[in-house]
Amino acid sequence: MGIESTPAEPGNGRLRGDALGVAGIVFLVLAAVAPLTGIIVIATLGIADGNGGGMPVSFLLAAVVLLLFGTGYAQMSRHVASAGGFFAYVTRALGRPPGLVAAFVALLGYNCFVAGAIGTSGFFTAKVFGEVLGLHTPWQLWSGLSVLAVFLLGRRGVDVSAKLLGASLVLEVGILLVLDVAILARDGLSLEIFTPSVMVSGSVGLGLLFAFNAFVGFEATGLFSEEARNPARTIPRATYTAVALIGLFAAFTSWCLISAVGAGRAGAVAGAHLAAGDFVQSIAIREIGPVLTDAMMLLLVVSLFAALLALHNSASRYLFALGRAAVLPKALGRTVPRTGAPAVASAVQIGFATAVAACYAIAGLDPVADLTASMTGIGTLGIIVLQAMAAIAIVVFFRRRGDRRWWKTLLAPVLGGLGLLGVTVLAVVNFGELAGSDSPVIAQLPWLLLFALAAGLARSWWMRRFRRTEYGELEHTEEPPRKELDVRG
Template sequence: MSTEPSRQLKKSAVGTSGIVFFVVAAAAPLGATLGAGPVVFAANGLGAPGMYLVASVVLLLFAIGYAAMSRHVTSAGGFTAYISLGLGNRTGQASAGVALFAYNCMLLGLVGQFGVFARDLVSHWGWDVSWQTLAVVALALVGILGYLEINLSAKVLGVLMLAEVLILLVFDAVVIVRGGADGLDGSAFVPGNVFSGAPGIALLFAFTCFLGFEATTIYGEEARDPRRTVPRATYVAVVLIGLFYTVTTWAIGLAHGSDVRTRASEDPVNFVTGVNTAFVGQFATDLMQVLVVTSVFAVLLAFHNTLTRYMFSLGRGGLLSVQLARTHHRFQSPHRASVVQSVITLIILAAFMAAGVDPFEQLFAWFVGLGTLAVLVLQAVVTVAVIAFFRRRGGGPLWQTLVAPLLGTLGLSVGIVLAIINFDVLIGISSGMAFLLPWLIPGAALLTLAAASVASLRGRTVDLAASATPAITTAPETAGACSTEEGNLNDRVKQPRC
C-alpha cells in the first residue's frame, strides 16, 4: 500500500441535497431576512418582494451558463478554475486572489455578527459572556467540523438550515391564511412599486441575500455523478432561495400593511420579529432569536468549507503550498487547509479585537460589504469566462452558452455599479473609508499575480486550470465519439482518445 499522502477529496460523498444544504446555509435565510430585509423595504417599500424576484432572475441567468460549464469541468477551485479555462491562466490567478479575499472578508465579518448575536442571546439567559469569547468558540467548532469528513458538515448544516427556514415558512403560512393586515394582494409585484423609492439600494441588498449559492461547483470533486449533481444543485439552490425570499418578504409586507416602508425605516431591529410575535406568538419569536444565532454559525461553516476547498485547489495548482493540497488519510477532507484557514482567521480576528474594532458596525458591516462587492465581481467575470469557454470549444445550446450568460453579465454589472455607487450605504459609513475599501479588491488580484510570477521564477508551475478534471467526455456526443484521456484538462479538451 502506498504511503504517499492523498491529494484527492472524498469521492461520491455528497448528493444534490447535501450540496444544496451547504449553499442555502451560506445564504443564511433567517439572518438575511432579519438583517437585509428591513433595508430593502426601507428603500423600496411595497415593491420589496418584486425586487427579490428581479434579483432571482438575474442570478438564475448567471446560473444557466455556470451550470452548463459545470457539466464539462469539475474542480474544488470553483471560480478560479472556470475563469482560468475561459479567460486564461493569468486571469484565473488574479481571480484566485479576489476569491480568497472575498470569502475571508465574509468569514471575518460574519464572525463579528455571530459574536454580537450570541452575546445578546446568552445575556437573556443571565450569562455575561464577551462577544470575543463566543466568536473564538464558534471558529474552533467550525475548524473542527471543517477538519472532519464532509458528510458531518452536510448533516449539521442540513439540520440548522431546515430549522431556520421552517420557522419563517410557518410565519408565511399564518400571515397568508389570516390575510395579513389589509388582505391579500399582489401590489408588491406591480412594476411601479418594484422600481419605486430607491430601487438601486434595494436591488443591491437583495443580491447580498443570495451570496453563497455560487459555491455549488466547489463540491464537484466530492459529489456523486457531478455531471448531473452540480448543475441540479445550482438550479435548485437559486430557485429555492429566490422563491423563499420572494414569498417571505411578500408575507412580511402583508403583515405590516400599507405603511411597511415607514415601519422598516423607523424600527429595523424589530421589523420582522414584531410582526412574527403579532401573527405567530412570542414563543416563535423567542425561538427565532435562537435560530438566528445558529443561522450565522451555519454561514461560518459554509464559508469556511468554501475557503478550504479553494486553498486545496490552489495548492494543487501551484499558487499556494502543495501541503495544502493534502487530504486526511481517513476523512479525505482538506484538513491541512482547514487548520491553516482557522489559524489565519483567528490571527486576523485577534488583531481587530486588540484594536478595539466594533464587531457589528465595523467588522461585520465593512467586511461583509466588501466581500459582497468582490463576489459580484467574480460572478460577472465567470459569466464572461463561460461565454469564452464555449465560443472557443464550440457546442452547447446558444441560450445556455451565450444568451443567458450575456444577460447575466449585464445584470451583475448593474449590481456592481450599484454596489460601488452606494458602497457607503452598504457598509454603513460615509467617510473616505467607503472610497478606499473597494480598491482592496484589485489590490488582491495584483498581489496574487505578483505571487504567481515569483513562484514561476523559482521554477514552480502555476496552472490553475490543470488541477481541474472533466466531469464528462468533452467530445461531441455523437455515435462513435471518442473518450478522453486522464491528465491535464486542456489536453483532454483538445485531444480525444479513440
C-alpha cells in the first residue's frame, strides 16, 4: 500500500492538501538551492579551493550519489507522507529515540541555514544596490525587509510561494544560460576537464564537499508531501527531477566558466578573485557586457531572497510537524483555516532566525564572514548528517518489511548512504573551509551536533515518562488519515 492524498480542508492541524504538483515542488526546492547563488558563490569556492578545472566532474559525482540515495528516498515517500520529512522516516524505521535525534538535527540545520540566509540576503542586496544603482544603505535594512516579506508570505498558502519562487527561478536560470551560450559561442567547451590531471588537481575532497553543498535543500521534496497532489507519485518525480536538474545545470555552467579561463589555470584565476567575490562577474563583463552583468547581479538579489523564503518554508514545516506530534509546543501545529499555512510555526521560525541575525548585528560582526559563515556551515553539516541518517533508515525500513527489491530499496540507498557518510566525514574534517572561515570559534560549531543528539534523547526520555500517549503515536507522524490507494513502485 502507498499513500495517495485526496483533497482535504486545511486547518485543524492540516496543511493545504492538493496544492502542489511536481513543478511546484521542484520550484520550491530549486529556489532553496538558488542556482545563481550556487554558481557565483559555491562553484567559485569549489574551483578556487577544491579541484579547480575538475569541479564539473565533482558536481556530476555528487549528483550520482544523491540519485542513488534518492532512489530509496522516493520509495520511502510512497509509504510515509509527512511534513516531518526525515524525522518521520527515521522514527518509522529506527524507532522513537533516533527519530527525535533526527528531529533536533533537522531543527539545528534548517534554522541555522535560515539565520545565515538573512545575513547573506541583506549584505549582498546592499552591496549590489550600491554598485549597480548607487543606493548605499546598511545591510540590516534589507535583511529586515526580507524578514518582513517572508513573515507575510508565511501566512499565505504554499502555492503562492511556489509561484513566486518559480518566477525567480526562471529569471536566474535564464541569465546564466545567456552567459553559458555567450561562452560557448566565443570560447567553446574545454575537454581538458575530463583529463585525470585536471580532475584530481588541487583538493578533490574539498571539491566534492562544495559540490554536495550546492545540492543542500533538494531533500525538502518530502516535506511538502502533505501538500502535494498524489504524493506517492509527485514526491519521487520531484526528487529525481530536482537532483538531475541541479547536477546537470551546475556541471554545465561551471564547465562553461572554466572553459572561459582555461581548465589548467581555472583554480588560480578563481583564487585570485576569491577575496573580491567577482570571479563570475569578471567573466560575465567580458562575455555578455556590463548591462547584462548588472542585470545578473540584480537577479542575485532575487535569488538570495528566493533561497531565504524556500529554506524558511522547509524549516517551518519541521516545526509544524513537531508541534503537531507534541514534541514541541502544540501551538506550532496550528494552521490557518483558509490557506492551510502553518502560520504559528512560520512566525516562530522566522522570529528565531531574526533574533540570531540580530545578535550578530548588535555585536558588530560581519554578516558574511561571521553570520553566514557560521550559520550556513553548521546548517550544511546538519542537513548532510540528516540525509545520512535517512539513508540508514530507508534500508532498515524495507528490510524489516521483507521487501525483495535489491536495487531500489537496498543497493542504491546503501551506496548513496555510504557516499553521504563519506561527505559527513569530509565536512567535519574540513569544517573551516566549508564555513569559509578560519575562526577558532566557528571551528567548534560541529560540536552542536552532540547537543542535538543529547536534546533528542532527553526529549525521548521525558515523553516516554510523562507523555506516554503522544510518545506512543510518534511512529505515525503524518497528518490525520487520508484516503489510501494501491501505488506500485
